[in-house]
Amino acid sequence: MTEEGAGALPVEGVPAPRVLDEIRALRAADRPTHGGRLFAYVYDPGVAGLDELAQAAYAESAHVNGLDPTAFPSLLAMENALVAAAARLLGGGPGTAAPAVVGSVTGGGTESLMLAVKAARDARPDLTEPRIVVPVSGHAAFAKAAHYLRVALDPVPVDPVTLRPSPADVAAAIRPETVLVAASAPSYAHGVVDPVAEIAAVAAAAGVRCHVDACFGGWTLPWLRRLGAPVPPFDFAVDGVTSISVDLHKYAYAPKGVSVLLHRDPALRAPQYFAYADWPGYTMVNPVIASTRSGGPIAAAYATLRHLGEDGYLRLAALTRDAVAGLADAVRAVAGLRLLAEPESTVVCFTSDDPGLDLFVLVDDLTARGWHTQPQLAYAGLPASVHLTVTAAVAPRVAEFGPALAEAVAAARAAGPVELPAELRALAGSLTPEALTPELVAGLAAGLGLGAGPATERMAAVNALLDAAPVRLRERLLVEFVGLLQHPSW
Ligand SMILES: *Cc1c(COP(=O)(O)O)cnc(C)c1O
Numbered sequence: 001m002t003e004e005g006a007g008a009l010p011v012e013g014v015p016a017p018r019v020l021d022e023i024r025a026l027r028a029a030d031r032p033t034h035g036g037r038l039f040a041y042v043y044d045p046g047v048a049g050l051d052e053l054a055q056a057a058y059a060e061s062a063h064v065n066g067l068d069p070t071a072f073p074s075l076l077a078m079e080n081a082l083v084a085a086a087a088r089l090l091g092g093g094p095g096t097a098a099p100a101v102v103g104s105v106t107g108g109g110t111e112s113l114m115l116a117v118k119a120a121r122d123a124r125p126d127l128t129e130p131r132i133v134v135p136v137s138g139h140a141a142f143a144k145a146a147h148y149l150r151v152a153l154d155p156v157p158v159d160p161v162t163l164r165p166s167p168a169d170v171a172a173a174i175r176p177e178t179v180l181v182a183a184s185a186p187s188y189a190h191g192v193v194d195p196v197a198e199i200a201a202v203a204a205a206a207g208v209r210c211h212v213d214a215c216f217g218g219w220t221l222p223w224l225r226r227l228g229a230p231v232p233p234f235d236f237a238v239d240g241v242t243s244i245s246v247d248l249h250k251y252a253y254a255p256k257g258v259s260v261l262l263h264r265d266p267a268l269r270a271p272q273y274f275a276y277a278d279w280p281g282y283t284m285v286n287p288v289i290a291s292t293r294s295g296g297p298i299a300a301a302y303a304t305l306r307h308l309g310e311d312g313y314l315r316l317a318a319l320t321r322d323a324v325a326g327l328a329d330a331v332r333a334v335a336g337l338r339l340l341a342e343p344e345s346t347v348v349c350f351t352s353d354d355p356g357l358d359l360f361v362l363v364d365d366l367t368a369r370g371w372h373t374q375p376q377l378a379y380a381g382l383p384a385s386v387h388l389t390v391t392a393a394v395a396p397r398v399a400e401f402g403p404a405l406a407e408a409v410a411a412a413r414a415a416g417p418v419e420l421p422a423e424l425r426a427l428a429g430s431l432t433p434e435a436l437t438p439e440l441v442a443g444l445a446a447g448l449g450l451g452a453g454p455a456t457e458r459m460a461a462v463n464a465l466l467d468a469a470p471v472r473l474r475e476r477l478l479v480e481f482v483g484l485l486q487h488p489s490w
Pocket of ligand 1: 108111113141184187188214215216
């Protein structure tokens with residue numbers, strides 16, 4: 001840190017250009033957000049000038065507060081426009097099967113899902129133990145919502161080949177206390193679209209809400225369908241779908257902090273709101289979880305949609321579709337690798353059938369070559385896999401991916417699978433989450449070479465350890481690992 005004093009609050013203020021230089025220096029350690037070689041976390045359309053536009057729009061509204069739509073009508077207007085655009089794209093609005101659709105702009109997919117669960121829960125105040133039914137391929141944010149809102153989670157297995165839940169299993173999981181049934185369009189992990197029409201039908205037959213989590217695919221599936229892809233019905237055109245979430249900070253290519261939660265009608269949305277007048281301060285009514293919220297992300301999303309337009313999104317979807325096909329071909333060309341699912345959206349997900357080819361080592365070898373993929377642990381009979389979220393910016397890189405993958409595979413085979421020390425493997429298999437102390441985890445982290453900071457280059461040993469551990473222990477290890485990373489930088 002600098003001589004002005006260490007950390008975020010120096011004794012004397014630092015000139016603006018220096019501050020920006022410091023941030024840029026910190027950013028140098030990050031994974032590259034642009035350039036089409038990072039297959040998770042970021043969504044890059046590779047459109048020249050779009051970042052500058054979004055940043056300028058963000059700056060215009062950064063200090064505007066979404067707390068009160070009457071004080072800042074600009075924000076209300078942009079939110080209503082975003083909701084209308086999302087609704088229209090997803091089968092709602094005037095002249096459709098869902099003419100009364102309404103919605104809210106939230107801070108992200110997790111918030112959208114939590115609010116969908118809250119609305120469903122609070123619509124049934126008669127229940128003391130409300131429950132939700134979620135396929136295991138559903139996003140972890142449903143479990144988070146269940147946890148935060150004290151709603152019981154009833155998981156439904158997925159077929160190991162199709163990676164989809166069966167509607168019959170969903171129907172069997174519905175109980176008198178069930179307030180919501182979830183389906184994904186598509187699932188994040190595998191990019192597979194659930195049988196939404198059938199799931200919505202069993203939910204409707206039971207008189208239960210059905211939420212379609214289109215956080216990931218809500219802004220790609222409609223364009224892919226227009227381009228001729230066989231996308232099954234998943235939106236408000238399907239009877240029984242009561243709410244849909246779509247993240248604008250994913251495939252709408254808006255900067256982080258914007259998702260939309262749609263309800264088929266205002267009555268379904270009403271229990272999502274929280275109002276409070278039983279205190280001496282301002283009257284409070286919050287449609288979403290946050291109270292004070294920045295107008296920046298909303299203005300940036302509005303600018304992004306206006307600038308790209310339908311023609312822009314169609315063009316970007318075509319590029320993405322072609323990139324997906326090219327990446328899938330590259331995977332098929334490698335003996336020992338297998339696509340876990342045939343790509344039907346914008347995900348490529350593969351596994352290894354070769355015991356000598358350790359996926360976690362492969363992920364590290366791809367990282368070493370500048371390709372950042374996302375490892376997924378083995379779960380409930382499904383093998384470990386590698387996930388690629390594909391965006392339009394990947395298209396110009398596809399030709400380079402095949403050779404890089406082949407090279408990385410050769411390196412991973414040469415290195416061989418991760419050999420966890422026997423005692424570590426035994427520990428992972430036998431340790432109970434309760435027995436895990438911070439000291440034990442610090443020792444584990446040191447033993448795995450994690451030291452004080454994140455070792456982003458070589459994570460195979462960490463992933464192998466997590467992979468060997470049962471689910472609850474995985475969770476505890478993750479909490480303790482991140483707890484180690486999050487400490488004040490004195
Ligand atoms: C990303 C995602 C979420 C969670 O969204 P965040 O914006 O990360 O909170 C939920 N569901 C699906 C299918 C997703 O892809």
